[in-house]
Amino acid sequence: MIKSLSRFSLFVLLLTGCGYKSDHNDTKLIDFGYFTINVPKEWEQIKLRGEDSYVGEIKIDSDKVVYFDLGWYSNSLNEDDDQEDYMIEKGNIYLRDTPKVVKGKQVYNYKYLDTATETNLQKVRQNKVDRINIDGYKTKLVLSKQTSNGVTGVYIDSLWKAGDSKDRFMMSAYRLTEVQRAELLEAFKSLKFYQAPKRK
Template sequence: MKYVFMLLLLTLLVNCSQKKTQNLSFNNFDIEVEGEWKKLKLQGVDSDVGGFITENNDTVSFDYGPYSNSLEEDIVIFERKFLKEIIKEHPETDTSKMVIVSDLSKVNQEDFKINKKHYEKISGYNAKIVSPKRSGEGITGVYFDSLGASSLGKIKFTLYGQNLNFKNQKELLNAIRTIKFKK
C-alpha cells in the first residue's frame, strides 16, 4: 500500500510539473509557447506583421520585413548648462522624462537604460535578446538583423512585448529560443 501511494504521488508531481505548450505557426516562422496564447492577425504594408495575446491579455507583436524595430533604447542625456539654454529658447519644453546631469563625461548611458541586452544564436541566426532590468517595466523581445534580402533591402525580424509581468516575460524569453524560421 505504501508503494502504491508513493507511485500515485510521484505521478501527480510529474504531471503537475509538465508545462502545457503549443506550437504557433506563422507565414515565416514557428514558435512554441507555454500556456494558452492566441494568435493575433495584423495587416502590414511591406512586412509580415502579427502577434499573439498572452493568458493575461498582454500583446506580443512581431514584424518580419525590412523596417523591423531594432529594439535599441535611445537615452538622451543633457548637461544642466545646455538645458538652461534650450529652455530659454523653448520654454514649452517638457523636461519630465529628460535625464539631466551636471557633467556628461562622468555618465555611463547604460546606467539609465531600463532594458538589458545580450546576443545568442537562434535558428542559426545571430539574435539580440532584450529584457527589462526590472520585470514589468520595459521591453522583452528579440531582434534579428539579417535573415535574407528582398527588393526593399535586408529582411529583419522583431518579436516583443512591453511591460510584461514576470511570468509572461519568462514565458516569452523561453519561447524566443524555440523560433524556427521557414526557408
Template sequence: MKRLLTILITIFLFGCGQTEKKPEEQWKTIEVGDYFFDFPPDFELVTEKGIDSYVGKINGDSMLFGFDFGYYSNDFEQIPQEYLENGFWRNDLSYRFMKEGITYDQTNTPKVKVISIRPAKKQDSAIGKGCDYIAKCKHNQTEFDFPVYIPNEIKLMNYSIDTVDNQYRKIVWSKDTQKGRTGIYIRALNGFNKSINSHSALSMETSNLTRKQQETALEIFKTGRHKNQTK
C-alpha cells in the first residue's frame, strides 16, 4: 500500500509539471512595425492612419498601449546623463559673458568649455541653491563653477538603457504609476538615415497604471525583439 501511494504521488507531481504552464507561455505575439512583443491573451492590435509613420494601439482589458513606428518616434525624457551631456543648461553658459549692445550669433557667441561635472554637495548651495550637479567651466582664461539643475520631469522617471542583438533599447517608467508614462523606445544601432537625420524607431507607451499594471507593462517591453531575430 505504501509503495502504491508513492507511485500515485509521483505520477501526480510529474503530471502537474507537464500540464502546468507559466503565464508567459500563454501570452501571444503581436507584430509592431519591425518588432515582435509578447502580450497577455486579451490584447489586440488596432492600426490607425498615420502621417509619415505607422501608428496604432494595442488594447487590452486593463491597459492601452499607443505606438508610433517611423523616423519621428518619441524617444521620451532624457536620462540624467543625457541631460548633462547635451541639455539646455549648456545654452546658459555663454550668457554671463555677453555684453550689452552686441548682437550675437553662432560666429561671435562666447565659447565656454565644460571641463568636468560632479554631483553637488551641501556646501555648493552657495553656488546654486538646490542644484544637482556642479559643472567646472572655462571661458578664455577664466574658470568658474556653474550649477546644473536636473528638470523635475527627468527626476520623476526611472530609466533603463541597453543594447540587445544590435538594438538600442530605452525603457522609461514613472516613479508614481498614476502620473507620467511607462514606455519603450527601440531602434537598430545601424539604422540611421542621413537624408532625414534620424533613426527608424518604435516608441510604445501607456499611462495611469497601478503598480501591478506597470510591472506587466515592463515584462511586455522585455520581450521586444526584431523580426529578424529569434526570441
C-alpha cells in the first residue's frame, strides 16, 4: 500500500508541474455514510436519490461537480465503451471521419487506424489509466491527457460482497482546471470506506 501511495503522490506532482500541496486547514471532512473524503472547504456536498445505487455529488463551483456512484452497476470509466471519435471492432481501431451530408443528415464513416493494442489505444484515448491503491482497495485511476477536457476519476471494482454480486464505486469529474484536478487527486487519496450499504 505504501508503495502504491508513493507512486500516486509522485503522479500528482508530475501532473501539476509545480507540485500541488494541500493545506489540511483549508479542507473539511465529508461523511457520506459509507465513506468519508477530505475536500477543499468551499466544495459543497449535494445529496441525490438513486434508483438502484447510492449516488451523490460534491459541488466544486457553479458549473463543475464531482459525481459518485456506489452500487452494483457503477460506471467503470472505460473510455473505449463510450466513445464517438473512434471504435474498436474485431481487434482493430477505426477513427471517425469528417461527416458527409446525405439527404440532409450527417453520415459518419470510420477509417482503419491500427490493431487495438494498449499502445495504439493510448494514442486515441483522451484519458490515461493507472492502477493504484486507495484505503487497501485496488483502484483504477483515470486522468485526462489535457486539463479542461476529459475525466478525472477513480473506480473500484469490488468494495463489498452484495448477495450474488458486489458493490462497486466510481467517483469522477469532467473538464477540471489544473488546480481543481490536483485538489481532486488529493481528495481521492483521503477516501476511507467503512460500511457496506444495507440491502432490502
